[in-house]
Amino acid sequence: MGKKGRKQVSTDGTSNNSGGALSERQNERFELEARFQRLEESHIHRQSSSDVYKFVFFFIMGVALTILLYPKVSSTFDSVGIKSPDQQSEIYDKYTVEQDTENANDIIDELKNKDQVDAKVKTNHTHRSVDLPRQSNKITKDVNTHIDSKPVDDVEAEDDFISNSEYKHQEPAVDNKRTKIVEDLMIGEEIDDGNSFIENDENEVDIETLGDEDDIINVSEEPQRVELFSMNSEDIVNTESEKPQSVKFFSMNSEDNANDPNKRNVDKTDTVPSRKDTAKSKNDKTKKAKSKGKSKDKLSKTKDNDKINDPNIPKEIRDFKPTYQKTLTPKKVFIDGRRIPPMELLPQKPNNSSVKIWLFEEFLSDNECDNLMRVHKLHVEQQSKDPPILCFDSIATLRKHLENVGKKKVKVTPLDFTEGTTCVNSSFSSKLKMWLKGNWSYSTAFYPGESNFASVFEQRVKQAMGLLPENGGKFQITSYPSGIGYKSHTDCTEDSDKRDRVATVLVYLDTVDEGGETDFPELGIWARPRKGRALLWNNMDPDGNCEPMSIHKANKVVNGHKYILQRWYYYKSFYSLGKRPPEPPLPKRKPGQPRVSCDEYEHGSCRWYDEWNFEHVIEYERQKYTLV
Ligand SMILES: O=C(O)CCC(=O)C(=O)O
Ligand SMILES: [Fe+2]
Structure with a gap:
């Protein structure tokens, strides 16, 4: 650039008026020019050769570093089931979320700091939660400001909280061998295992193939439990785990039943029971549930045996072997160079429950959060072309909602409902929609196999939380506009069998300026929505009983x-x-028309859904005779 520029300058004003003869001055000038040029060329040459040296130097350094660090870096990716960027196949569908590209410097920094961190962690074994490792200290401060109930000293890094290898959980039975589950509740165990830098799944999971087992998990006594049955085998759409799976048959046991908020267990008279009441009812209910559980199990075994021989039931359903997820094993992971230790949030109220809540900062990257929000908004927008149909769990709930919007005088009769459903007919739905003014949260769902992100997420959850992908249900994204929350509820039902939600993983996709906390009133714990932050908690005890103390709400x-x-x-x-x-x-x-479900009136009990399920039909069947 400089060379070209100077040439231009030199031609200007000299060659033009020289008349062909070069004056001495001009010669001198050209000479000077030529020398300058040579000088510059040699400089450039020197520069480029020094660049080559630099390149060679950095290349050699790079190769050396890669050889030294590759196993650790690649295990870092492996440990969270994320392919390193060059391995990633970019299959983008509407729910695919881009993974962050690796920030090599961050990873190298992490590795450099490793020894220091580990040393501190080790000393921490005797001084729990006093001198937390570098990153944990940072997180502890954040937690303290975002989880109001946690004094710093009470927050523990999971670094010094590694499960002992007694914890074993069940994988799907292979070759019809019976699997045995032996597990210890890891909560409260503190083992100095050296806190290995790269977490190894094998340390945590141990599968044994043994004979008979205890009465709860005796696979031999619960052989080939059939969860669903269909009229004909064509109804089975897909049994490959990688592909999107859907079922095309009616089920009383489908995930939907357990998954729908309408089905969730909320004390109808007092949605947030006092601690005393809850504690008492917990004991009663737990006892009841336990005895119920046993007799129910026997009954269902008889039924199951019938089903096994029913030729109408497709083989893959008959052959289905349940896996059990009884406890959680939170542990530190590395995600794209981010070090993510679990933090246990300690209850601020005395309680005798088994409920534990953990928090993981930066569990999802900003990019992942942004993509999830984007696809959610897109989906809501697309499906909002038609007005939603409004569904209620009872006429009483509908009346309460009407009362709340100043329409107490509006008469409601069973005729306002679409026959065979708990949903009001479309003309009434559109009126109601105006009155309720869209005061609800929005949920969209995707299923394993429908997104590349789904498998990334479930592997990450497995690694960090010890939850089996095959025991996971759908992925649900929910958004709450300002002024909206969600009622108190537990994510499990007390009268359910064990096909119920043992644990919840909830990730905040964005930070909320004010409000929106996930609040566990019985434990005195709440967490503020902060971008990328994940909460994990158990809703059931290790015996599979729903824990009333897990009651929570979205403020x-x-x-x-x-x-x-x-x-x-x-x-x-x-x-x-x-x-x-x-x-x-x-x-x-x-087609594609959304629904809004409102149940058990409490502010924020309505939720918009992009998918339908059988819940309302079933509920209507149960309730229609009592509708007055
Ligand atoms: O939004 C929250 O914080 C909690 C939501 C929740 O508990 C649920 O949808 O089951
Ligand atoms: Fe919930």
């Missing part, structure tokens, strides 16, 4: 917009779990 968003991703994990898996359920034939609606 109203005061300022901002809340987005979350949730996935529920089930104590006992079943055939249709994680498969997209079929839409029910009723109520009549346009």
Whole structure:
């Protein structure tokens, strides 16, 4: 550039008026020019040769570093099931979320700091939660500001909280061998295992193939439990785990049943029971549930045996073997160079429950959060072309909603419902929609196999939380506009069998300026929505009983917009779990028309859904005789 510029300057004003003869001055000038040029060329040459040296130097350094660090870096990716960027196949569908590209410097920094961190962690074994490792200290401060109930000293890094290798969980039975599960509740165990830098799955999971087992998990006594049955085998759409799975048959046991918020267990008279009441009812209910559980198990075994011989039931359903997820094993992971230790949030109220809540900062990257929010918004927008049909769990709930919007005088009769459903007919739906003014949260769902992100996420969850992908259900993204929350509920039902939600993974996709906390009133714990932050908690005890103390609610968003991703994990898996359920034939609606479900009136009990399930039809069947 400089050379070219100077040439131009030199031609200007000299050659033009020289008349062909070069004056001495001009010669001198050209001479000077030529020397300058030579000088510059040699400089450039020197520069480029020094660049070559630099390149060679950095290349050699790079190769050396790669050889030294490759196993660690690649295990870092492996440990969270993420392919390194060059391995990633970019299959983008509407729910695919780009993975962050590796920030090599960050990873190298992490590795450099490793020894220091580990040393501190080791000393921490005797001084729990006093001198937390570098990153944990940072997180502890954040936690302290975002989880109001946690004094710093009470927050523990999971670094010094590694499960002992007694924990064993069940994998799907292979070759019809019976699997045995031996597990210890790792909570409260503190083992100095050296806190290995790269977490190794084998340390945590141990599968044994043994004979008979205890009465709860005796696979031999619960052989080939059939979860669903269909009229004919063509109804089975897909049994390959990688592909999107959906079921095309009616089920009383589908994930939907357990998954729908309408089905969730909320004390009807007092949605947030006092601690005393809850503690008492917990004991009663737990006892009841335990004895119920036993007799129910016997009954279902008889039924199951019938089903095994039923030729109408497709083989893959008959052969389905449930896997069990009884406990959680949170542990530190590395995700794209981010070091993510679990933090246990300690209850601020005395309680005798087994419920534990953990928090993982930066569990999802900003990029992943942004992509999930983007696809959610897109989906809501696309499906909002038609007005939603509004569904209620009872006329009483509908009346309460009307009362709340100043329409107490509006008469409601069973005729306002679409026959065979708990959804109001379309003319009444559109009036109601105006009155309720879209005061609800929005949920969209995707299923394993429908997104590249789904498998990345479930591997990450498996690694960091010890939850089996095959025990996971759908992925649900929910958004709450300002002013909206969600009622108190547990994610499990107390009268369910064990095909119920043992654990919840909830990730905040964005930070909320004010409000929107996930609040566990019985434990005195709440967490503020912060981008990328994940919460994990158990809803059931290790015996598979729903824990009333896991009751929680989403506080109203005061300022901002809340987005979350949730996935529920089930104590006992079943055939249709994680498969997209079929839409029910009723109520009549346009393709893709959304529904809004409102149940048990409490502010924020309405939620918009992009998918339908059978819940309302079933509920209607149960309730229609009592509708007055
Ligand atoms: O939004 C939250 O914080 C909680 C949501 C929740 O508990 C649920 O949808 O089951
Ligand atoms: Fe919940």
